Structure formats: structure tokens, C-alpha cells
Amino acid sequence: MSGFSTDWLSLREPVDHRSRNLDLQAQVLSYLEKIKTVYPGSVHITDLGSGTGSNLRALAPHINSVQYWTLVDYDLTLLKAARSTLLAWADSEINIPTGGSNVNLLDPIKPISILKQSNTIVVKFKCVDLFNDYQTILNEPADLITAAAFFDLVAQPWLTQFCTHLSKPLYTVLTYDGVEKWSPSEVIDADILNAFHQHQRTDKGFGSALGPAATQCLENLLRAQHFTTICAPSPWILDHHDSALIEQLAIGSAKAVREIGSVPLFEVNQWEQSRIQAKRCEIGHIDFFCYKA
Numbered sequence: 001m002s003g004f005s006t007d008w009l010s011l012r013e014p015v016d017h018r019s020r021n022l023d024l025q026a027q028v029l030s031y032l033e034k035i036k037t038v039y040p041g042s043v044h045i046t047d048l049g050s051g052t053g054s055n056l057r058a059l060a061p062h063i064n065s066v067q068y069w070t071l072v073d074y075d076l077t078l079l080k081a082a083r084s085t086l087l088a089w090a091d092s093e094i095n096i097p098t099g100g101s102n103v104n105l106l107d108p109i110k111p112i113s114i115l116k117q118s119n120t121i122v123v124k125f126k127c128v129d130l131f132n133d134y135q136t137i138l139n140e141p142a143d144l145i146t147a148a149a150f151f152d153l154v155a156q157p158w159l160t161q162f163c164t165h166l167s168k169p170l171y172t173v174l175t176y177d178g179v180e181k182w183s184p185s186e187v188i189d190a191d192i193l194n195a196f197h198q199h200q201r202t203d204k205g206f207g208s209a210l211g212p213a214a215t216q217c218l219e220n221l222l223r224a225q226h227f228t229t230i231c232a233p234s235p236w237i238l239d240h241h242d243s244a245l246i247e248q249l250a251i252g253s254a255k256a257v258r259e260i261g262s263v264p265l266f267e268v269n270q271w272e273q274s275r276i277q278a279k280r281c282e283i284g285h286i287d288f289f290c291y292k293a
């Protein structure tokens with residue numbers, strides 16, 4: 001169990017999808033159309049920290065090609081949910097060879113082949129702890145590595161090694177950038193955010209996490225490896241239509257702040273009660289694409 005529930009991931013999915021930076025996404029799609037793919041006539045994408053497959057559901061409908069996706073996560077429950085959610089999302093399931101349907105330790109879930117808006121999408125699921133096994137995943141043939149809401153969890157030493165081994169284009173979306181604006185603003189917001197950022201930097205399985213510094217660090221490391229890099233904002237702009245997400249966000253942030261312990265408890269509780277009912281807030285994210293020309 002990773003601590004990311006299917007309920008939380010499905011609550012954020014529609015907001016994640018509408019928040020993605022469409023200009024950057026268009027550049028990624030155009031890049032995929034121009035390159036000579038690993039296997040002609042199809043696109044191979046590996047999604048890191050896939051959860052239930054939200055990133056696939058956002059991107060796949062825009063790729064007019066046969067697609068092979070590998071969803072990588074260390075949480076088997078989420079991968080099983082990914083399989084069933086994708087089957088429900090698809091227009092239909094089809095029966096074509098999935099290229100290695102043997103169920104083994106790393107692939108405990110049977111691959112699926114689905115049709116969505118006339119596109120054929122073959123999906124494999126890999127249960128892998130990326131802290132240890134990222135090299136195996138990076139070495140597999142792929143035209144693009146993707147991730148959504150993942151890189152803020154990783155630590156600088158791990159990211160440095162990851163970037164050293166990365167030779168493929170990388171497209172990461174919705175990495176937290178540390179900006180939060182709650183309306184109306186309150187004096188206590190700054191202390192709450194400060195404590196929340198401290199919590200962001202605690203160990204999430206990779207060592208002390210980069211949190212809001214992740215995309216900048218990724219960009220610096222990959223520029224040094226002669227990748228062309230592009231960053232673009234993808235903030236969640238939440239209003240009264242997103243009240244369920246706002247409520248969970250306030251509860252989750254307050255819980256993290258309590259764990260840090262730097263803000264008096266009654267102030268955290270007060271902040272939580274007022275923010276649960278907030279009608280507007282903005283949470284900053286950054287999308288990032290890099291490739292070698």
C-alpha cells in the first residue's frame with residue numbers, strides 16, 4: 001500500500017485532466033508524430049507511479065496510433081484498480097496478442113487490449129518499487145517515459161541517478177510546485193504552508209523528498225545531460241464545483257501540518273475548518289517535457 005487511495009486518485013482525476021498544460025501536451029504529441037518510434041506503426045509509453053492509470057486516460061485519446069503502455073507502480077491494489085478502471089473506461093476490450101501475457105512476479109496482472117475512440121491500446125502492468133528498480137524499467141524499449149504527480153515524492157540522490165540513466169524523452173505532469181492561494185487569504189496561511197512544505201520534504205520512500213523543488217532539480221539535471229527541456233504551469237484552479245476535492249485537500253494538508261507540529265494545534269484545527277468550506281483555491285503544479293534533439 002502506497003498511502004494513495006483509489007478514492008483520492010479518482011477525486012483528483014478530472015481536475016488533473018483539465019489542469020494539464022495543453023500547449024506542452026501539444027508539443028509532446030507533435031514530437032511523437034515526428035519521431036521514428038521504437039516499433040514502426042506504434043507508440044510505446046512507460047508511465048511511472050501510474051496509480052490507477054489517470055495519465056493514460058488523459059493522454060491516450062490524443063495519440064492517433066496503436067499504443068503500448070506499461071503502467072509501473074509498487075502498489076498492487078492500485079494496479080489492479082488500474083486494470084478494472086481502464087476496462088470500464090474503454091469502448092471495448094479486444095482480443096489481440098499483448099506481447100508477453102505470462103503472469104509472473106513482476107507482472108502479476110494480466111495485460112489488456114482495449115479500444116478507445118478507434119485507437120488500439122495495449123496495457124501491461126508492472127509491480128515495481130522504483131526506488132530500487134528504475135534502471136530495469138528505463139532499459140526497456142519505449143518512445144516516451146511519462147509520470148503524473150510522482151516526481152515531488154523522490155529525493156535528490158535518487159533523481160540524480162535516474163537522470164544519469166535516462167536516455168529517453170520524459171514527460172511529467174502535475175508535479176507540485178509549492179504555490180497555494182486560498183481565498184480569502186488569512187494570516188495563518190503562510191505558517192500552514194511553511195509546515196506543509198516541511199512535510200513535503202519528508203521521506204516518501206526515496207529519502208528526503210524534493211517536494212516543490214522537484215521540477216527545477218529535474219530540469220537542471222537533464223539540461224546538464226544535454227536534454228532540451230520545457231516547463232509549463234498546470235495549476236489546479238478550484239472553485240465551488242470542486243468542493244469535495246477542496247475538503248479532502250484541507251483535511252490532508254491539516255493532517256500533514258499536525259505531523260510537523262510547528263503550528264499550534266488549535267490554529268491548525270481552525271484553519272482546517274475554514275478551508276474545508278473554501279470556495280476557491282489554487283494549487284500550483286508544473287508540467288515538464290525533455291528530449292534529445
Ligand SMILES: C[S@@+](CC[C@H](N)C(=O)[O-])C[C@H]1O[C@@H](n2cnc3c(N)ncnc32)[C@H](O)[C@@H]1O
Pocket residue numbers: 002004009016048049050051052053054055072073074075078128129130131147148149150153204205
Ligand atoms: C500522487 S500518486 C499519482 C498516481 C497517478 N500517476 C495519478 O496521476 O493519478 C503517486 C503514485 O506513485 C506511486 N509510487 C510512490 N512511490 C513509488 C515507488 N517507490 N515505486 C513505484 N511507485 C511509487 C504511488 O503508489 C502512487 O500511485
